[in-house]
Amino acid sequence: MSRPPLAREKVLDAFERILIDEGERAATMDATARAAGVSKGGLLYHFGTKEALEAGLIVRLAELVDEDVAAIESAAEGPVAYFLRSSVMENAPLDRAIIAASRLAQSGNAPAIAALHEMRARWEDALRPHTRSTAALDLVMLVSDGLYFNNALGGDAPLTVVPRGEALEAVIALVEEAIRL
Incomplete structure (x- = not known):
C-alpha cells in the first residue's frame, strides 16, 4: 500500500521551512526527514535524491x-x-x-x-x-x-x-x- 500524499506534503513543507529559516546548506535530506517527522527511508520513498526534493x-x-x-x-x-x-x-x-x-x-x-x-x-x-x-x-x-x-x-x-x-x-x-x- 502506498503512503498517503500527506506524507509527501509534510516532507515538502519541512524542506521549505528549512530553506526559509536556515538556508540551502542546512536543507539536507537528513534534516528534512527529521523536520518532517519521517524516517530517511520515508523521505526517500517520496524523493529519492535532493534534486528530486528540489524539483518537488x-x-x-x-x-x-x-x-x-x-x-x-x-x-x-x-x-x-x-x-x-x-x-x-x-x-x-x-x-x-x-x-x-x-x-x-x-x-x-x-x-x-x-x-x-x-x-x-x-x-x-x-x-x-x-x-x-x-x-x-x-x-x-x-x-x-x-x-x-x-x-x-x-x-x-x-x-x-x-x-x-x-x-x-x-x-x-x-x-x-x-x-x-
Missing part, C-alpha cells in the same frame, strides 16, 4: 503560480489592483514557496532560477492586457517588487514603509492611473 518544491511553486494567475485574471477588483494588494506578503503558501525557491536560486540552482523567471513571465502575461505600454507594465512589476521586498525585510514585524489600508489603496490608485489603457 519547484512543482509546488508552479502549481501555486497557476492558482495565483487564475486569481489575477478573475479578480473582481481588477488584475492590477489584486496583484499589487497580494504583493504585500502574508506568509501564504505562495510567499513561502517563492522564498524557498529564492534560497535555492541564490545557491545557483538553475531549475529554481528558471522557475522564478517563469513565475515573473506568467505574472507579466496576465497583467500585460491591462496596461497601456511596456513601461506601464514595468511600473506595476517594480511597485510589486518593492512592496514584496520591503515587507519581506520586516519578518514578523513588517516595516512601516509598506503601505497598508489607505496608503496601500493610494499606491494602487496611483499605479492604476499611470497605467490606464
